[in-house]
Amino acid sequence: MPPATKSIGQVLKVLKEDFPDISISKIRFLEGEGLISPERAPSGYRRYSDHDVKRLHYILDVQKNHYLPLKVIRENLEAMDAGEQPPAAAPSQPTLPTPVAEGLPPALPPQRPAIAGKRTIHITRKELLQISGLTEVTLSELEQHGLVTPRRGTAYYGRDALTIAVAARKLAAYGMDARHLRAIKQVAEREAALIDQAVQAHSRRRSTPRQSVAEVMQLVMYAHAALLRSSIRS
Template sequence: MPPATRSIGQVLKILKEDFEDVSISKIRFLEGEGLITPERAPSGYRRYSAADVDRLRYILDVQKNHYLPLKVIRENLAAMDAGETTPAPQAPAPAVAPPDDTVPVTPDLAEAAALPPHRIPPAKRPIHITRKELLRLSGLSEPDLAELERLALVVPRRGTVYFGRDALTVAVVARKLGPYGMDARHLRAIKQAAEREASLIDQAVAPLARRGAPSRKAVAEVMQLILHAHAALLRNSIG
C-alpha cells in the first residue's frame, strides 16, 4: 500500500501548529527554490508525503530559530539526502536590538507606505516584518492577504520568511482600494503594467551597462521619468 500523501492545505494545517506565520505561498516559494519536490497527482495537484512534511518542518525550524539562509539550508538538505551528517545549527543569539538595516514598524509607517504613484521616495532603510505583523499593520484580512500571495503580488524578501516595505505598501493599497470594489485581480493588472515598464527601463539602460558605466543612478532617473509620464497620462485619461 503506497504511503499516504496530503494536500497543501492539510500540510499547512499541520505546520501551523508550530509555525504560525507559514502560508501556502511560503510552501510554494520553498518548492520554487528546489528545497522540496512534492509529487503531482494525475489531476495536477501537489501531494505531500510524510517525508516532505518533515523536510518542510526542518526548513522552517532552522529559518525561525537559527536564522540559516537558504544557501546553507540547501547545502544541508543535499548532505542529508546523500546520507551525510550535517553540522548541528548554532543556538540563536540572545535577543538584541533590531540590526542596523531594519527599523521599527508602526501603523503610522504602514499608512505612510502607500505613497502617491507618481512619487518615488528617497531610499529608506529596509524593514523586516513577519506575515502576522504584515496582517496587523496593513489591516488586511487573512483571505485578502492569502489572495495577494497567491497572485505573487505580496512576496517575502528573497531568501527569507520576512516581508519588506514594498510588500507592506501593496498590502496597504489593497486594503484602501477595497471600498472602491477593487481587489487582488485589479492589482494584478497593475503588476503586469509595472512589469512592462520595468522592461522599458531595462532597454533604456542596457547600452550604459554594456559600456560598464554605473547604471544605478540612470535606472532611478528613468524610473522617475516613466512614473511621471504614467501619472500624467493616467490623469489625462481620467479627464
C-alpha cells in the same frame, strides 16, 4: 478613590482621532502579544488606565510612522518601563509614491534616487496583517496572484509588500480586488522590461552609475502618473 478607567469602546473612541483604522480586534491583538495588560473588572470586562491608553498610542504611532516590528516595540516598552528612553527612530512614512498618491508637483524634482532616505523594513506575515489591516483571506489571495511576496530567501516582508497590502485594502472599498491588481502588475512588469532595456542600451554607450535604474524608474513613474491622469480627465 481608585483612578478612573475606560472600557475598550471608550479607548477605541479616543484612539480613532489619531488612528482611524484602529479596531477592537487590533487592540486585543496587541494585548495578546503582551504589549498591554489592562485590568479586569469583577464582571470580567477589560478596563484601561490612562497609562494603558498612552502605551497603546505609542505602539500605534511607531507602527504607523516608523513601521517598527513588534520585537523592537516590545524592547522599547521594556526600556520605558525601566525608566529609560527608547532609541529615537528616524521618521519613515512608507506612503504610496507621490505621483500616484498626490499627483505631480509643478515641476520634476531634482534628479536623485527614487528610494533615497527610505529605511529598510522587515516585518513578519502576522505583523503585515496587523499593520495593513488586511484579512487573512485577502492576503492569501494577493499572495496567490504573486502581488505580495516575502523578501527573497526570507520569511519577512518589505516596504513594497506593505504598500501593496495597504493599497489593496483601500482599493477594496472601490470594488477592486486581486484580479484588478494583477492587471496593474502586468503593466508594471512591461514597464520594468522597458526600463531594463533603456538602461542596458545606455550602459553600452557610456559608463552608467547604479543610480540610473532608480532615475529612469522615477521618470517612468512620473510619466505614467501624468498619462493616467490625462486619460481619466479625458
